[in-house]
Amino acid sequence: MNLLFGRNASLQLRLIIAVVLSGLIMLGDRYTSGASTIRTSLNTFVSPLFYFANMPSEFLNWSSKNLDSRELLLAQNTSLKAKQLEQNAKLLEFQFLQNENLKLRALLNSSAKLESKKLVTKILSIHSNTYNQQVVINKGFLDNVVEGLAVVDDLGVVGKVVQVGSSTSRVLLMTDNTHAIPVRVLRNNIQTVVEGNGKLNQVELPHVPHSMDIRVGDILVSSGLGDIFPEGLPVATVTNIERDESKPFSKVYAQPIAQLDRIRLLVLLWSQQTKVNENDE
Template sequence: MNLLFGRTISMQLRLTIAVVLSVILILGDRYTSGGTAVRTSLNTLVSPLLYLANLPYEFISAGAKNLTSREQLLSENDMLKNKQLLQSEQLQQLSFLQKENEKLRALLGANPREQRNKLVAQVLSVHSNPYSHQVVINKGTTDGLREGLAVIDELGVVGQVIQVGANTSRVLLITDTTHATPVRVLRNDVRTVVEGIGKISRVKLSHVPHSLDIRIGDVLMSSGLGERFPEGYPVAVVTEITRDEGRPFAQVYAQPVAQLDRVRLLVVLTEQVTPTEVKIDE
């Protein structure tokens, strides 16, 4: 009995069959809804393995916490108290500024800024492909997640959910070559787009005219365009500008604000709610 991929089958025929099958799968995934259901099912099946692979880290982390000296704990406690005190002062100012902002928007007849519920998620694994910047988190459809939700950390924008399973989801980072983020310059509200270039600590601003008012050190915030990332979250800081008149556009690079190479806990921004309904789930 001759197998399809046995020694009697030529390499050219094997390649042809493989290419045909690949094209069929790609077209089926593009023009039918079955591909999404298959990916969701596969993510659900793989979820137990991801949790199992994460157990060693949990054990090591628990052991390290038990070995932490009393002096270190006291030092960390004092540092956190100081940090909390400073943040409490900032929250007091924030409450005042929010009220002022609401009054100004009411006078101008503008719509109030949207607010969203927030879900804290833990990173289970990092994508092993160096050309694809993705992470897997421990939340899925059972927690109310869906594709397209924005993900942040304590510093700024991290990426967006691209695949969802029952208990896990895959997050595409802003540094991935397929990701683009609409932003605006905090200093002057100039709008542009940040694109990933496959480097975890660097992104690029696309199609920047030589005359654009942008400087090194400018903070780039999410602009809200595209309705994927809410407006007002830090994205990156401009680190390099090259204006070569021989090129149609200036070469502008920035460093992501979020610590993408060491993310552990993330926040998923879920459905939009009214200001009185905002909550944080864990």
């Protein structure tokens, strides 16, 4: 049997037959409804292939949009947290002493205390053990950081800056054995000191007389003495008192109000004395 497009058929004959068949198909598609039905069926058959072929492009577009939205949300979240820290640090300075300061200004006829400078910083690493409790932050003398700056979070006192580099600094946590903060009991304004004892969730009040009016649950705030920590910052809450009359002093333990095991963002506070020293330099 001889094939229509067999080896013996010429190229010209093949071309003529192909053109004729193409013309017949176009005429049939134009003037009959059967071709439209066939075309619709074919489109229905191959449509899943189009979706499948388009899936990589759609997935890339979806991933790109999600990544952009996630990065935007992360940036906005970081910015909002920084603003919240600044606002909370401001509240920490004034919430306990607002009424008292108003009375003092009226009594002394003095102007309101200047607002202290603040800077939000982030923790880079943590160095915590029984004998040394410090964190490294991402601000240094290029950001005008100096030794002795008070460091707080959104709840209370964290510690102070003890070493400054060009772009990083070390913060000594308030629970370190060498750290001490002058405080007062919020309930009755009794002055005392809070010292670290190497435990991340506990501090001590040294040399507390048995007669001192201090109770479990008392809130201790910074007294402003020492020109490091502004007055009125929450420091710790008294958790345990051991009174042994055979010993000269009571043992008083407190828990830091700042959650030192969860800190990530911190705020540096410039006291009035610190700013005066910077201006003198």
